[in-house]
Amino acid sequence: MNKVRLTTFVTFALGIQLFVSIGLSTAVLKLFYRDSILPGISVEGVDIGGLNYQQALTTLEQGLPWPSLNNSLVLVGQEGKTTEIQFSSIDFRVDYEGIAKEAINYSQRASTWQDIRLLFGTMNTGHKLPAIIHFDKEAFSDILNELANQFNQRPRDAQYAITGDKVTLFQDVKGSKLDVHQTIKQLEDLSFGQHKVNLQFEVIDPTITVEQYKGINSRLAIFVTQFSLADGERTHNVKLASDLINNLLIKPGELFSMNNALGPRSPESGYRQAMVIADNRLVPDYGGGVCQVATTLYNAVLLSGLKVTERVPHTRPVPYVPVGKDATIAGDIIDFKFMNNSSYPILIVSQVQQDKLLVSILGHREGVSARLVKTETQRSINKAPRQYIQDPLLAPGQVVVRNPGIDGHEQKIFEIIMENDIEIERRLISKTVAEPVPEVIALGPKVKNKGVLNK
Template identity: 35%
Template sequence: MKTISLLKNTLFLASLLLLQSVAGILGTAVVLDNKYNGIIQQGVSVAGIQVGGLSTVEAAEKLERSLPLPAESTFELQDGGKSFSFKLSDIDAKYDYRSMAVTAFKYGINDKYVIQLMSLLKRRAEPADVPAKIVFSEDKLATIIQTLKTNWDSPPKNANLSLSNNKIEITDKKDGYILDFDGTFEQVRLALSEGKLQVQATGQLLEPDVKTADLSTLDALLAEYVTIFDENDGNRSHNIALASATINGSLVKPGEIFSLNQRLGPRGAENGYLKAPIFIQSQLALDFGGGICQVATTLYNAALLANLGIVERYSHPLPVNYVSLGRDATIAGDYLDLKFLNNTGAPVYISSNIESGTLTIRIFGTKITEQREVRITTDKSVIQPKVVLQYDPSLPAGETRVMNQGKTGYTVKVYREVVVEGEITTRTLISSDYFKPSDTVLLVGPKPEGTEK
């Protein structure tokens, strides 16, 4: 009996193996037949539409009937809470029916018959679905993304500080954003090639230099200085306003040296500056950036009154009309600079504003416990111009003419005094300037006849 039972089991296993072999042969035959007759394997679909058993031509025709043209559909880009949509018709988008049918045909077509059979059996259990493919005008998509970049790109905005009714107010910072054109273009291209109509844009948040937390310790106005300029002098006023806006919001950390040249950068046409009067070898001439020395002067005096350390400062060759002698500051190129040290032990913040021809620069910092006052005093000596006579025989006898009106010269010493509870605790020499006088030149004609020579 055991022998008969064993024989039956052997025959049963042999039958199963035979059936599997036949199935494999038949499956392989089906795959080969489909391959060489251009028939898509059973179980394959495109965007959910069954195309198995169809030729690529038949599949393309079925897809064209079953998949509506996407022209009126919209594509959406998102990033960081922002979104932007455009119609697919804007980029001449359409389904590539032929390409989708060919892709469907390639599923399971392989030169290794066993792999083909396994693929066929797998698809019967888990049908394969080819994503829809959209083709479009890349030039038109590039134009749309460039427009989006123009609209979405924004510079970061520093947190800023202002004084309102003698109260310090802080405005929060605002992050900027820059769209990655190439990355976003590629994301959209890939999404459309897979029939998707939404994608995340590629971009980067830009943090400002001055954050709200950086200003949290600033609770005192350390100093303020004001100068006046002629608004009707258009180019000069423009340069003053541009330089003022550039330094406004500067945060100087403890122990840091502030450089006005570094902050402003080149003062040429490429950075928006115009030609206005400046001193060149003690003569007035037109050049780019004329007027920024008034910003330098105003900032210099605010730094003096805030008791900051003056590291570098230069005077003009001649007196200027917007500040008293010895209190001016000039910058030029990258060789004359205004620099000061934040010696307070806490951050200081520069506020620079213009209103109705008035430039106001304030320096904010942290309150000190002692009652302190900073005074700027000046010692000035006047140097009278010499009178030089030059004989001019062409003049009428006895006549004298002024060829050059001389200018008074000065020596000026500026001191900074720190007064605590009514007593001067320190008196420091800040600068010693010399303004050279110019001679008065008189032309003298011949002496009248009858007078002694």
């Protein structure tokens, strides 16, 4: 029993002694490093342990002279396109004051009883603080906005070509828009000593994709009517209405309305006054001539085998089609409608050529191969090597980028012809090779490490 008590007492006494020792050691360290930095703390390889705030500030300025005033920041866009700006134009610099303050604050936090592991860990293995950078975000944002037109790429809608009655589709291309916010974040995260930032982009989808055209492989029908160019107002309305229905895509099961496609026939919508048939008489009204467009479309729809759901003839014959082949529309009361009762999308193609109006219906026809032409880009990057040169004319520790360097690349663009989703032909249409330009960095004489100060 006495041995147990003795063991307990000794253990308790040793614990008290250890607690007091650690407490005293911590108090001494906290007092000793109250206004200075703990040993083992460094920033990007520059040792600032044992220094006070002002000494650390001087050491950092000499040891981390980045960037120099004449250094350039390289902005790298898509396909390796680059542009350079001066670091000074956005007040880009290392925040030496902020780093020194953070080092002092870190040392004070570590020199407490609560952070005893942090304290001894720092003194035994060291601690690396990141370099804090500062730049004018508003100035950088203004520069990026000015460069946007240089780097932005507009999307390209899917296209088609008609050869005879065969339709060939051309792949849509996504566009891109410079993302200023994300690019600023890239600069905030720039590693110390780097001089390149990859511009960030948001993808802009095209309005019409080749997927929407999928299945269209043939011209199902075409119908042509003629008009007089002498009547300028009526010709204007025919061209306007033709443009409004041109390239309209109608999905399977979708109902087409001529009135919805053309909108109200009013001067606000761009229509002019021309002769129309009303109550079996010719009278002037806005939109005169649009019935010829409706009639031409009606006949193309009939020839293509689509389902007409609403059609009203004129009250008297019209000169541009045989009797019984016309269709009229009026306000939102009389309409021409048809349904895409096929299993594939259809496309209305309406064009004015001289004094003729041509309306085609594109769709799917069995036994006709679906042909698609698209491009493919292959690109490989050859990183720019980094070269260091010694320059005794520079200040000790000074670093100057003589040339920021440019990555090299090889880019190939192929045109690929697909038939029924199978590649049948591929040909190289473009090849560009750019050799890398080395990044050249000049170094001044090395800074002597001051080490830990004696107190």
